[in-house]
Amino acid sequence: xxxxxxxxxxxxxxxxxxxxxxxxxxxxxxxxxxxxxxxxxxxxxxxxxxxxxxxxxxxxxxxxxxxxxxxxxxxxxxxxxxxxxxxxxxxxxxxxxxxxxxxxxxxxxxxxxxxxxxxxxxxxxxxxxxxxxxxxxxxxxxxxxxxxxxxxxxxxxxxxxxxxxxxxxxxxxxxxxxxxxxxxxxxxxxxxxxxxxxxxxxxxxxxxxxxxxxxxxxxxxxxxxx
Amino acid sequence: xxxxxxxxxxxxxxxxxxxxxxxxxxxxxxxxxxxxxxxxxxxxxxxxxxxxxxxxxxxxxxxxxxxxxxxxxxxxxxxxxxxxxxxxxxxxxxxxxxxxxxxxxxxxxxxxxxxxxxxxxxxxxxxxxxxxxxxxxxxxxxxxxxxxxxxxxxxxxxxxxxxxxxxxxxxxxxxxxxxxxxxxxxxxxxxxxxxxxxxxxxxxxxxxxxxxxxxxxxxxxxxxxxxxxxxxxxxxxxxxxxxxxxxxxxxxxxxxxxxxxxxxxxxxxxxxxxxxxxxxxxxxxxxxxxxxxxxxxxxxxxxxxxxxxxxxxxxxxxxxxxxxxxxxxxxxxxxxxxxxxxxxxxxxxxxxxxxxxxxxxxxxxxxxxxxxxxxxxxxxxxxxxxxxxxxxxxxxxxxxxxxxxxxxxxxxxxxxxxxxxxxxxxxxxxxxxxxxxxxxxxxxxxxxxxxxxxxxxxxxxxxxxxxxxxxxxxxxxxxxxxxxxxxxxxx
Ligand code: SF4
Numbered sequence: 099x100x101x102x103x104x105x106x107x108x109x110x111x112x113x114x115x116x117x118x119x120x121x122x123x124x125x126x127x128x129x130x131x132x133x134x135x136x137x138x139x140x141x142x143x144x145x146x147x148x149x150x151x152x153x154x155x156x157x158x159x160x161x162x163x164x165x166x167x168x169x170x171x172x173x174x175x176x177x178x179x180x181x182x183x184x185x186x187x188x189x190x191x192x193x194x195x196x197x198x199x200x201x202x203x204x205x206x207x208x209x210x211x212x213x214x215x216x217x218x219x220x221x222x223x224x225x226x227x228x229x230x231x232x233x234x235x236x237x238x239x240x241x242x243x244x245x246x247x248x249x250x251x252x253x254x255x256x257x258x259x260x261x262x263x264x265x266x267x268x269x270x271x272x273x274x275x276x277x278x279x280x281x282x283x284x285x286x287x288x289x290x291x292x293x294x295x296x297x298x299x300x301x302x303x304x305x306x307x308x309x310x311x312x313x314x315x316x317x318x319x320x321x322x323x324x
Numbered sequence: 325x326x327x328x329x330x331x332x333x334x335x336x337x338x339x340x341x342x343x344x345x346x347x348x349x350x351x352x353x354x355x356x357x358x359x360x361x362x363x364x365x366x367x368x369x370x371x372x373x374x375x376x377x378x379x380x381x382x383x384x385x386x387x388x389x390x391x392x393x394x395x396x397x398x399x400x401x402x403x404x405x406x407x408x409x410x411x412x413x414x415x416x417x418x419x420x421x422x423x424x425x426x427x428x429x430x431x432x433x434x435x436x437x438x439x440x441x442x443x444x445x446x447x448x449x450x451x452x453x454x455x456x457x458x459x460x461x462x463x464x465x466x467x468x469x470x471x472x473x474x475x476x477x478x479x480x481x482x483x484x485x486x487x488x489x490x491x492x493x494x495x496x497x498x499x500x501x502x503x504x505x506x507x508x509x510x511x512x513x514x515x516x517x518x519x520x521x522x523x524x525x526x527x528x529x530x531x532x533x534x535x536x537x538x539x540x541x542x543x544x545x546x547x548x549x550x551x552x553x554x555x556x557x558x559x560x561x562x563x564x565x566x567x568x569x570x571x572x573x574x575x576x577x578x579x580x581x582x583x584x585x586x587x588x589x590x591x592x593x594x595x596x597x598x599x600x601x602x603x604x605x606x607x608x609x610x611x612x613x614x615x616x617x618x619x620x621x622x623x624x625x626x627x628x629x630x631x632x633x634x635x636x637x638x639x640x641x642x643x644x645x646x647x648x649x650x651x652x653x654x655x656x657x658x659x660x661x662x663x664x665x666x667x668x669x670x671x672x673x674x675x676x677x678x679x680x681x682x683x684x685x686x687x688x689x690x691x692x693x694x695x696x697x698x699x700x701x702x703x704x705x706x707x708x709x710x711x712x713x714x715x716x717x718x719x720x721x722x723x724x725x726x727x728x729x730x731x732x733x734x735x736x737x738x739x740x741x742x743x744x745x746x747x748x749x750x751x752x753x754x755x756x757x758x759x760x761x762x763x764x765x766x767x768x769x770x771x772x773x774x775x776x777x778x779x780x781x782x783x784x785x786x787x788x789x790x791x792x793x794x795x796x797x798x799x800x801x802x803x804x805x806x807x808x809x810x811x812x813x814x815x
Binding site: 100102103105106107109110111113114115119123124126127130131134135136137138140141142157160161195215216217219235236237242243244247248249251252253270271274283284285286287288289290291292293294295296297298299300301302303305307308309310311 | 369392484487508514547553557574627
């Protein structure tokens with residue numbers, strides 16, 4: 099295998115008509131990686147915070163997500179229970195073990211069955227917390243970790259996401275900056291989610307819920323925490 | 325996949341006569357083109373983003389060795405492994421070996437053109453593994469034992485009745501009287517069947533749209549979410565990618581992502597864009613325990629530094645085939661190998677040889693539409709011409725064609741003879757064809773007149789007409805109107 103590695107690298111250098119890379123080339127590459135400079139960022143999302151949130155809502159709605167705005171986290175149990183009832187879905191949710199979601203007063207809606215953990219096959223609805231959201235295209239940014247199992251984003255039929263308004267940024271680049279500010283390594287998985295799962299593979303007709311969620315419902319929390 | 329590219333002409337004849345296929349292709353064309361046009365119109369910066377995307381890849385290709393080394397170092401730092409493979413055989417062996425290490429039985433797969441390129445499914449089956457395609461389109465054609473006909477819409481050549489037929493046959497444990505008339509029913513049934521496979525799989529294989537040197541991440545883009553279930557549920561995630569997929573940073577991948585979905589499906593962004601870095605972390609409740617990147621060359625490093633280097637910028641969006649009149653007429657299977665359409669006509673001879681795929685660069689009207697929509701600004705028509713030159717140099721074009729060119733060249737070097745000869749020919753053809761205005765058949769031109777009529781010339785040569793026109797201009801002094809040929813850049 100390492101023989102293949104050497105040969106491939108040699109073949110690249112031969113094709114590029116040079117031996118090894120010059121010190122200048124090495125430093126060009128190093129600097130580019132270190133600087134990770136932005137390329138052109140479209141003007142579309144260069145907006146005031148409140149316009150940015152409006153853009154996020156309209157772009158997310160365009161791709162068949164639904165968005166409900168709530169004043170604070172204590173409204174979440176009602177919003178979740180009412181949404182499930184409106185869709186004729188059982189009042190059961192699997193909630194991500196996220197400390198912020200743990201502060202939600204779930205017992206305000208005693209009919210709602212709440213468990214936490216990763217998704218299992220029979221889980222119909224999940225509730226997770228977003229890391230950030232990108233106004234440009236109405237995209238949620240989700241990071242994996244012990245508090246955010248990826249399976250909750252992908253396996254249940256219905257995915258409910260709790261997002262604070264102050265987490266909405268303009269561009270993907272703003273999202274990457276936020277990831278880097280955590281000052282930790284890249285998480286195993288970064289999911290950019292734009293609307294529910296879909297396919298056009300049968301006669302190019304749009305069908306939602308191919309393999310991932312059929313419904314993506316976003317609870318946008320305007321005020322600070324509970 | 326066994327190539328039939330050498331039989332392009334026969335394949336194309338068959339495709340043109342296939343009614344079902346023509347119906348499916350008709351639907352495809354309008355859909356993709358309109359959606360792209362609308363998406364591009366909404367983003368004023370689109371063309372600048374294309375320029376920047378091109379520049380990013382050009383920079384990468386000049387420093388390819390350095391970025392690959394950095395990528396590998398970062399994959400390792402995150403607990404993963406890179407397997408360097410020169411040939412399809414090496415890549416297949418690497419994958420089977422990883423599967424064996426955990427006694428795998430079921431292998432789920434996200435959509436990967438590289439897997440088609442190395443005929444991975446056949447090889448997995450030969451080794452006692454059960455490969456399961458999970459992209460709906462790929463699943464359908466796997467059941468039908470067909471090859472994909474489009475790089476992003478593999479089953480675009482099929483109608484829903486074809487799919488229903490295949491599901492009835494394959495899912496034989498289900499009620500034979502169920503209704504599969506609606507696309508919704510078909511999607512639901514596939515979801516059910518494949519969910520079982522996702523849960524049972526030991527290994528998940530995905531492709532990659534990008535590899536990121538800065539972080540050692542791999543990126544996939546899907547609408548269904550199948551790639552995410554493929555890589556999250558099994559013990560092992562294998563990423564199968566060709567080495568030109570690399571970009572320097574997260575920001576660079578982001579820029580190219582902005583042109584990818586818009587060019588491909590006309591979406592602002594695909595439903596799921598996923599960055600995967602190493603195996604699951606301590607404390608994670610899900611995710612794969614092992615992360616392997618199988619990095620394939622298969623002829624690509626040899627394209628570097630040649631007139632085909634620019635092809636390595638391709639991001640497999642499919643825009644060139646969605647807008648190609650030849651693809652639109654014959655579909656993807658006629659091209660006879662993994663990559664159809666204009667990008668295939670350039671790439672295929674590079675990967676499997678001009679001997680086998682020499683017809684493909686000729687399957688073009690040179691209308692230039694492919695280049696005008698390519699987000700990476702790849703000069704596809706120019707490169708097809710390069711292949712034609714190589715084909716000619718290798719004396720592979722048909723003898724009649726070579727003789728014809730030889731005769732033309734003899735005349736072209738003798739302008740007086742050329743004018744005389746063409747005046748006689750045009751005069752004779754003009755006289756013969758005057759009554760009907762066209763020819764049903766012509767000696768030596770059966771390749772043309774078998775399929776369409778040849779319009780009869782009016783009896784004068786271009787040179788004569790030009791001279792007359794120049795005279796007319798001089799006498800009236802009037803400016804002729806500029807030709808209103810369509811503006812390619814407007815697309
Ligand atoms: S050649 Fe250009 S248009 Fe065609 S698939 Fe590649 S990137 Fe897309």
